Amino acid sequence: MSFTRTLRAVGGAVVAGALLFGAAPTALADEIRDAQWPLKAFDAESVWKESTGKGVTVAVIDDPIYGNHPDLKGNVLPGKSFIDGGRGDQESKNDHGTGMASLIAGHGHGAGSSDGVMGLAPDAKILPVGRPDFGQGDGSTDLGDWIRYAVDQGASIINLSIEPTSLFDNEKEALTYAIKKDVLVVAGAGNDGKTELGPLASFPGVVTVGAVDKNGEIWSKSNSGSQMMVTAPGVKITSASAERSDYPYRLADGTSDSTAYVSAAAALLRSKFPDLTAGQIANRLVKTAALPKGKKLQLPDPQYGYGFIRPYSALTQDIPAGSKNGPLKTPKKDPSAGTGGATAPGASGGDQASEKKDSGLGTGAIVGIAAGVLFVVAIIVIVVVMQKKKGRNGPPPGGPGGYGGPGGPGFMPQQPGPYQQQPGAFQQPPGGAPGSYPPAPPTQPPGQ
Template identity: 45%
Template sequence: MRLRRALHLVGTGALTGALLLGSAPTASADDIRERQWALNFFAAEDIWEHATGKGVTVAVVDTGVDADNPDLKGSVLPGKDYTRGKGTRDKGRHGTAMAGLIAAHGHGPGNESGMKGLAPGAKIMPLTTEIGSAGSSQGPAIRYAVDHGAKVINLSYDGPAIPDEEKAVAYAIAKGAVVVAATGNTPGKHKQYPAAYPGVVSVGALGRDGTVWERSSWGSKTTLVAPGEKNVTPDKKYESGYGYTEGTSDSAAYVSAAAALVLEKHPNLTAGQVINRLIKSAKPLTDAKGNAPKLPDEKFGYGVVRPFRAVTYDYPSGPKAGPLAPPEKSSDSAAGAGSSDSGSSSSDGSSGWMFALGPPIVLFGLIFLVLVGIAVVVVVFVKRRDSRDRVSDPWGSGGGPTVPSQYPGQQYQAPTGQFGGPPNSPPPPPNQPLS
């Protein structure tokens, strides 16, 4: 959902388009949980046997978060207000909705009531910002987040590029944070920021039918897609305390939660290696014939995020910088250029003796190389004669056995119910609003 320019388009689509879950006071908690189709889609109960996001702080740079919400109480850390007086409490409900998708833990006996986020053990750091304002408060908020321990930074908004924001994102990535952003809710190809900044996990929306959501933007270097249609989120506007939201904001929140799950299970991974796991475990979307396009696809990136696999499967860690790392600035190459210049000035001082001795040295070098070459040919000829009756190396001949691509038991096998089929197979049928 887009928020920039006073909740422009994405945010307004998410907030004013929220659907009533129900005003009936008799609405049961089970109904709320059952309406969270994304939890079933992710096989969340199976994931939580391995990780809940415990010990991981996710910064939500948004409209603030309602720390008194029963499904979030105890999970919201002190944050910071960059709006000159609004505080970290959520005024527009958007930030609380994103926090709920990430880390809601339910309430009541056994936390069986209310909704759950994908990473119910994670902590939320609320950073209230004036998204779309001329001065842009996102840059300072992002820096604050990473400087105060946030390992994942959720940016569920979009808009034009802002230099200070871009520098802050680069700072966060350099400091080891996973930065996740929404692509936007304007159908078609639209380059939006912060999703398009280098190194950001750019997230589009997946519809309930298992295809890319019809209003999901693309063109911001989409990395992954996640459920973004008719998700249950906290909303005080309704008597039930919940509403339906939709958009790439939701999708980004789910990917942020997935990153938190991976970080709990694999705390020694760098941010880039966490992103590598999310990408390696993603499921590419296919066409009607079952064919997958070249990855990353401009509309769905590497595919649908699959947190169970990202958490439990055996994937090589990969480079510390990860697959989305921006090009490093060539400080080393600059030093190399300087030393090269130094070397050239040194050689200028010795050019006289090099000019005098150069031709003889080259001549003797050529003669030496010719003699070595003759010796090598003779040795090879003798070796071949000696080994005519020996068995040749099957690995070198091309006709021998090949190394198996994967040894048995290398990967943890997904349990029954984990999303393993093509994502364009339909998820559970839509739930009807409570009456």
């Protein structure tokens, strides 16, 4: 089994009772909701008028999840623990999986669900796929098993807030299996500040996610690379903890959290647009992504990808469905093949690579072809000479150099790619309109 690590840097101890804020538990619950700045940034109240993720199952391949947390109870399926073969919703110690689940499908608690952690897709269901912790286990289960289980149990989104150090063929095959089954696979970029992405984050067809702060600026430890697709909140993120004290929560940084938010946004979209493919869902996320105001980059950018997600815009803008794969690349049929791909049948080099001397054409056919070529050349020469005599040898249409201007025919001025943002096209609307990032400060606390 390949060694994996979670993508979360815990910035503080478990928040329990009144220890963090020096207040009573009720006040603490209010503080927890207020601390969820991504909900304000996303204008979650407007988002939830469009979709809450109902009817969508998100698999969280991570630590098992504490399904009885007051902010998660009812939204976590039994799932499976690949540690002991039991259920995946009974965790009481490790927090990471519970935290990711809460950012995706937490529903809060208390009157009007106004307390605790609220996920971005509060009506989605979580399928917990518990994995051995940090490479422990007997090697009988691995990422390939976990992915196949998630797909076969009906998950339409897989959240992978983990970073394998390698991918074996069976794991690549499982990823390809998920992608062929129209499951959207979302993975974190990693927290090392590197300028390269790991094997999972760079696998074709995976939505790779980096982390930004509340100003939309890249987190300094978020890895980067050419396969980066989008970014999402990943700095000072409050989420649920698996520990069973009153009001258990954690505060942390990491691309784990940003990955969970992208999975949640995908759940919102899959709920509202059930007929769209995984690639078309990714297309909506990409087409509505944005950059901090004033920042102009050639997209996709190694750090931002196409920008940070804007769920409200992705849910409401008029965006053509586009191709089945959208911005997602298609994995090779043979995961173990080299980067050059498989050679097509019959393309083994042809006559030039063999010792054959006979091309298969008879002498008469060769003579006929040669005569035809000479005839065409003669016609071209005659036409050119006639044009020169009539003074019609000026520059071709479109100016010097041929069609499209300098550079000659075929060198048209470069056009934006299918997912290229125009500078300023997605910058913050005046007054913090729905979907802006970050929005104007709210006039009242969320949930009221």
